[in-house]
Amino acid sequence: MRCLGVADEEPEQMAKTTIRVHPKALDDWIVREDGGREFGHYGSRSEAERVGRMLAHKRRADLIVQDQNGTSRRAKARSGLISRLFGRR
Numbered sequence: 786m787r788c789l790g791v792a793d794e795e796p797e798q799m800a801k802t803t804i805r806v807h808p809k810a811l812d813d814w815i816v817r818e819d820g821g822r823e824f825g826h827y828g829s830r831s832e833a834e835r836v837g838r839m840l841a842h843k844r845r846a847d848l849i850v851q852d853q854n855g856t857s858r859r860a861k862a863r864s865g866l867i868s869r870l871f872g873r874r
Contacts, residue, residue, distance in 0.1 A: 802844060806837040807851035
């Protein structure tokens with residue numbers, strides 16, 4: 786007899802997490818996960834977004850990038866052979 790529990794759920798059924806990139810100051814960009822866990826502070830938006838994309842790809846999470854004005858946009862976590870061939874990581 787087998788008991789079904791949380792560990793038996795497939796990844797597609799689990800709630801999807803979100804990785805967020807947002808500014809704290811002009812030269813301080815934060816990458817964090819929903820729930821508050823910070824992955825780091827970066828000196829530029831492009832650097833923080835690159836790290837956010839990598840994390841979102843690894844965790845199969847959504848990526849949301851917020852600009853200096855507070856406007857948020859959903860970004861795609863680039864992956865796959867085509868992206869690697871053309872240097873988009």
